[in-house]
Amino acid sequence: MALTGMDIYKLLPKKNCKECGFPTCLAFAMKLAQGGVDAGKCPYMSDEAKKKLSEATAPLMKTVKFGSGDKTYTLGGETVLFRHEKTFVNRNRFAVMFNDTMSEEEINEKISRMNGVNYVRINENMFVEIAAVKCESKNKEKYMELLKKVKNECKLAVPMIITDDPEIAKAAVDEVKELGPILFGANEENFEAMVNIAKENNLLLGVEAENLEALYNLVEKIHSLGYKELLLSTKAESAKQLFEDVVNIRRTALISQDRTFGYPTAVFVNRLSEDKFMQLSYASMFIEKYASIIVLDDIDYSLALPLFALRQNIYTDPQRPMRVEQGIYKIGQADENSPLLVTVDFALTYFIVSGEVERSKVPAWVLIPDAGGYSVLTAWAAGKFSGKSIAKAVKDFGVEDKIKTREIIIPGKVAVLKSDIEDALPGWKVVVGTEEAAMIPKFLRDYAAKRS
Amino acid sequence: MAYVKPQQKYQGKIREVILGEGLKIGGESVLPFYSFDGDLGNVPKIGMEIWDIPPFGWSEKLMNEIKDVAEDPAKWAQYYVKNYNPDFITLRFVGANPDTKDRTPEECAEIAKKVAESVNVPLVIAGCDSNEKNARIFTKVAEALADKNYAFLSAVEANYKEVGAAVGLAYGNIVVAESSVDLNLAKQLNILLTQLGVKPEKMLMNPGISAVGYGFEYVVTTLDRIKLAALEQNDTTLQIPIIMPISFETWKVKESVAEKEDVPEWGDREERGIAMEIATAVGVLTAGADAVILRHPRSFEYIKRFIKEMTN
Numbered sequence: 001m002a003l004t005g006m007d008i009y010k011l012l013p014k015k016n017c018k019e020c021g022f023p024t025c026l027a028f029a030m031k032l033a034q035g036g037v038d039a040g041k042c043p044y045m046s047d048e049a050k051k052k053l054s055e056a057t058a059p060l061m062k063t064v065k066f067g068s069g070d071k072t073y074t075l076g077g078e079t080v081l082f083r084h085e086k087t088f089v090n091r092n093r094f095a096v097m098f099n100d101t102m103s104e105e106e107i108n109e110k111i112s113r114m115n116g117v118n119y120v121r122i123n124e125n126m127f128v129e130i131a132a133v134k135c136e137s138k139n140k141e142k143y144m145e146l147l148k149k150v151k152n153e154c155k156l157a158v159p160m161i162i163t164d165d166p167e168i169a170k171a172a173v174d175e176v177k178e179l180g181p182i183l184f185g186a187n188e189e190n191f192e193a194m195v196n197i198a199k200e201n202n203l204l205l206g207v208e209a210e211n212l213e214a215l216y217n218l219v220e221k222i223h224s225l226g227y228k229e230l231l232l233s234t235k236a237e238s239a240k241q242l243f244e245d246v247v248n249i250r251r252t253a254l255i256s257q258d259r260t261f262g263y264p265t266a267v268f269v270n271r272l273s274e275d276k277f278m279q280l281s282y283a284s285m286f287i288e289k290y291a292s293i294i295v296l297d298d299i300d301y302s303l304a305l306p307l308f309a310l311r312q313n314i315y316t317d318p319q320r321p322m323r324v325e326q327g328i329y330k331i332g333q334a335d336e337n338s339p340l341l342v343t344v345d346f347a348l349t350y351f352i353v354s355g356e357v358e359r360s361k362v363p364a365w366v367l368i369p370d371a372g373g374y375s376v377l378t379a380w381a382a383g384k385f386s387g388k389s390i391a392k393a394v395k396d397f398g399v400e401d402k403i404k405t406r407e408i409i410i411p412g413k414v415a416v417l418k419s420d421i422e423d424a425l426p427g428w429k430v431v432v433g434t435e436e437a438a439m440i441p442k443f444l445r446d447y448a449a450k451r452s
Numbered sequence: 453m454a455y456v457k458p459q460q461k462y463q464g465k466i467r468e469v470i471l472g473e474g475l476k477i478g479g480e481s482v483l484p485f486y487s488f489d490g491d492l493g494n495v496p497k498i499g500m501e502i503w504d505i506p507p508f509g510w511s512e513k514l515m516n517e518i519k520d521v522a523e524d525p526a527k528w529a530q531y532y533v534k535n536y537n538p539d540f541i542t543l544r545f546v547g548a549n550p551d552t553k554d555r556t557p558e559e560c561a562e563i564a565k566k567v568a569e570s571v572n573v574p575l576v577i578a579g580c581d582s583n584e585k586n587a588r589i590f591t592k593v594a595e596a597l598a599d600k601n602y603a604f605l606s607a608v609e610a611n612y613k614e615v616g617a618a619v620g621l622a623y624g625n626i627v628v629a630e631s632s633v634d635l636n637l638a639k640q641l642n643i644l645l646t647q648l649g650v651k652p653e654k655m656l657m658n659p660g661i662s663a664v665g666y667g668f669e670y671v672v673t674t675l676d677r678i679k680l681a682a683l684e685q686n687d688t689t690l691q692i693p694i695i696m697p698i699s700f701e702t703w704k705v706k707e708s709v710a711e712k713e714d715v716p717e718w719g720d721r722e723e724r725g726i727a728m729e730i731a732t733a734v735g736v737l738t739a740g741a742d743a744v745i746l747r748h749p750r751s752f753e754y755i756k757r758f759i760k761e762m763t764n
Contacts, residue, residue, distance in 0.1 A: 217455075285738045303727060306664050314672065358709065
């Protein structure tokens with residue numbers, strides 16, 4: 001059971017010695033309860049109390065790792081079922097599936113599509129992080145050939161070795177171990193051998209069973225061998241069953257507080273349907289609830305754009321809204337005579353405004369000052385969206401050199417800023433724009449027509 | 453130790469609202485698709501979007517498919533019902549915008565009546581970009597379709613009195629309460645409509661929708677919180693089924709709008725648009741929407757299949 005701050009306080013020496021870095025034992029206890037500090041910081045706690053505490057404050061869901069170097073990823077470590085309760089911590093990772101019975105042509109095309117998806121969306125690099133390489137042929141040479149090819153040609157991806165044959169697994173691990181691969185395929189029959197291979201190389205081990213009951217027993221057996229770097233999966237054949245399994249693994253860990261299921265999960269949505277848009281549907285669902293690795297048959301931009309965007313949203317910390325970089329953004333073929341709009345650096349506002357400007361088909365510039373990452377009214381109320389911050393952005397980003405207009409369109413909701421901005425920006429005229437972003441296209445078209 | 457499956461039982465239940473003569477929406481007492489916890493209520497419903505004027509900016513292939521019917525919303529609705537069998541049709545009055553045809557409320561009512569007569573599925577009426585004009589349009593349309601139990605999208609804070617009084621009270625239709633991605637705003641509008649006299653069985657709500665990638669985390673979190681308040685805390689003011697016009701948002705974002713010539717690596721524009729529509733629809737269905745409105749027949753087919761797989 002998780003302990004409250006008061007429960008922990010009772011275990012502390014109550015000396016208020018400050019040696020832990022906190023002013024009182026109570027403050028230290030509160031921080032411990034949140035998981036924000038290590039219990040070992042208290043020099044005076046009894047061993048018994050320490051043991052009790054470390055058991056009670058160990059995370060319910062383990063954080064595990066795979067990959068290597070700058071391609072090291074963490075999974076799991078989640079503490080809540082809904083993001084508003086705190087935040088989701090470790091975003092899911094996507095995998096594309098290869099197997100050694102595919103034709104060379106098929107494999108080459110897949111590799112080229114996978115490497116082709118690589119772009120930046122709001123300060124985040126988007127690409128497929130995992131190449132799932134499955135041994136279907138049962139033939140070691142054939143499999144190793146594919147694994148080498150994928151290793152050499154999918155430079156961005158960490159391999160996930162998929163086989164239930166320990167001998168093949170061993171050879172595969174030897175081939176790619178410096179990449180920190182995931183070893184997937186521990187089951188009821190092979191788990192001892194697979195655990196040994198994973199242990200030797202300190203790899204994340206994928207564990208698979210027919211259903212939750214069997215999986216639970218299998219994880220207990222693996223625990224008794226002393227291995228805890230695990231990734232869980234069931235062989236559910238329907239989307240409905242797989243969803244039930246994934247939700248219940250998360251709830252078993254967080255609600256029942258049973259650490260046997262305190263691990264991230266992998267889902268093979270490519271097993272549920274061969275159709276790419278059905279895979280998209282299932283993947284979208286599992287981003288929200290609660291998979292950590294989502295395996296697809298293939299990738300292209302039509303899948304990547306919605307999936308990576310959804311993931312980026314779901315894993316945004318509710319306490320830290322997404323911000324876009326300050327600067328002057330060119331929408332369409334804007335030139336030195338195009339209109340200039342200004343709005344805040346809150347990502348959502350920027351996206352909506354730039355989207356509407358794009359929709360208007362009027363090429364324009366959008367200036368984003370430092371507005372604290374708040375929405376228009378909040379930023380205004382906090383004094384972050386003001387004549388001063390806008391004038392600073394005009395200067396910092398060289399707006400007067402880039403464009404000829406000396407008119408700046410501001411959001412209608414902050415019409416009161418007009419004179420403040422005009423005072424701060426000599427020679428400029430403020431035009432009050434629309435109250436709602438949806439009205440921008442009409443406004444801009446009228447505005448552009450009037451000016452020309 | 454044997455495995456014990458956790459279960460979450462709730463005391464609350466989402467109300468069941470009937471659209472038209474018998475299309476039941478809501479009624480669930482568990483989180484979306486949590487059939488392992490209890491009763492899912494009615495399976496989520498899907499409507500297809502049509503306009504009162506021939507659409508512009510829609511994908512070429514879809515325009516090609518509907519070219520013979522797009523001039524006449526009644527025929528268009530019939531075509532969709534015959535070929536795709538959606539649960540309902542959403543008739544959207546884009547033609548009432550001043551920059552299109554600036555249609556009068558009377559003209560809108562005339563069109564709505566024709567569409568209603570042409571199909572045997574219920575209608576969901578959506579307005580134009582102006583809240584003020586929508587109040588007038590909805591009043592006329594609700595009068596022309598009195599006591600049909602059709603839903604009107606939407607009553608917002610600025611016009612809820614007019615829309616609520618006309619649609620919900622005077623003419624016996626369903627008011628959709630629309631707020632912008634915040635549990636408290638959603639709750640407040642539901643309460644205001646109830647205080648006006650609109651009965652809960654004549655209400656649906658849209659607590660705010662965006663496309664995936666565009667602040668969608670607020671949409672999901674608002675849905676999560678509304679469903680938990682309704683089920684866990686038995687908050688009756690939030691036990692109203694949720695309807696969301698997915699297509700109104702997803703088809704205007706860059707991913708769905710950018711032409712292939714401008715971003716060659718992104719590939720076919722229509723495929724991207726369908727994908728954005730599917731992911732957004734699944735995103736809200738997984739968080740708590742009881743009905744969604746879609747534009748592309750292919751998205752419709754996929755979402756239908758998805759819902760079937762998850763509820764069978």
